[in-house]
Amino acid sequence: MRYWLMKSEPGDVSIDDLAGFPNQTVDWYGVRNYQARNFMRDQMKVGDGVLFYHSNCAEPGIVGIAEVSRLAYPDRLQFVEGHKYYDPKATPENPRWFNVDVKLVRKTRLLSLKEMRETPELESLRILQRGNRLSITPVDPREWNFIMKLLEA
């Protein structure tokens, strides 16, 4: 069992969008970075914990807890010609991009990027490291537990 932080732009899929989706589940489409893909394809298991993070918006931060609800499978959009996420080098026989399904556990208060930066216990969070741009990053169990406590408060 691992823990992850997954960024989503609320203009694309927000926590409220997720809450309104059938089964409160979304296929995590559109990842086109190999490191992030590898995390999904090679490491994520059903039941892994997910911090749902709003990025590229007015109030960036963690807004909910979710879980991996389906193992990685080929991202359908890589095959859709003309789509933003189309990849001409991908074929159904040899897909390049994968996604898991993510299911909402519960919405939380906003744990803002600012607050995380001001919290010494979270210094080691990957997302806070200089220059980090990865949309999916592993979260240490200690970091996860600490964040769970912060979100209860």
Place this chain on the structure above:
DNA sequence: GCCAACGTTGGC
């Protein structure tokens, strides 16, 4: 909109 940081592409 700016721009630092970083990933990808493609000529050589």
Place this chain on the structure above:
DNA sequence: GCCAACGTTGGC
């Protein structure tokens, strides 16, 4: 395989 050019991310 190098590396300059270009594209993207994402906070501010």
